[in-house]
Amino acid sequence: MFGYYNKLSSEVYDMDKNVGLSFGDVEFYSERLASCKGNILEPGVGTGRILIPLLESGLKVDGFDVSEEMLHICRNNCEIRGLNPKLVQGKMESFSLDTEYEAIIVPTGTFLLLHRREDSIKALKNFYDHLSNGGRLIIDTFLQTDLSIDKVSTRTWKSRIGDIITLESKVVEVDYINQYTISHNRYEKWSNGELIQTELEQFPLRWYGIEEFKMILEQTGFEDIIISADYKYGEYPTEPSQTITFEATVNKD
DSSP: BBBOOOOOHHHHHHHTTOTTSSHHHHHHHHHHHHHOEEEEEEOOOOOSTHHHHHHHTEEEEEEESSOHHHHHHHHHHHHHHTOOEEEEEOOOOOOSSSSEEEEEETTTTTTGGOOOOHHHHHHHHHHHHHEEEEEEEEEEEOOOOOOOOOEEEEEEEEOSSSSSSEEEEEEEETTHHHHHHEEEEEEEEEETEEEEEEEEEEEEEOOOOOOHHHHHHHTOOOEEEEEEEETTTTTTOOSSSSSEEEEEOOOOO
């Protein structure tokens, strides 16, 4: 039975993308949000890699995630730093919160996990509805540049207590019409040469053309869309390997 960001997957995520680790995004989001006086929301908050530095800079940030395992780690990461943000379980396409947000951020391509077009459209409309007038959506995407089916990649991590966790991943489906891939991930945890835990994960990932996603944002009602590459504000992408960030504004007048 396939899971999704279950225990081993979440443990690896916390080791591989530890709190405060930056790909240029922590600084970028900190700078873009520095003027925010109101509430900020991070859907797909994960284990708090970006949430926590933003909280520590004095911003008011709530978060949610579809994975209770990720939220459990995030709460622990916050607690040991004396932070107590509002963290709840929810989905981007269906969450309903009683707060109006000055900004909603979706870093690191997390939005691409919504591989069904109808879910991604619902999520963008949901973001729009939860933003205050003049509020901003800042969202990262990236292009998929390797669509090789059944090509296996392997990675290894060592836990704090010395256990070894391995990950074997391969793309098993490419849907060119609907623009998504499905990968199968196999996590294994080994202790003293003995396999003690295993986990299978089905991992979807969507892709968008740059101007396509801008058009979708416009059709949702967002305005004043700025596109940035590799966290250089306003610098349009020139290479397929770059991270692409969209910043868009809500005007409800």
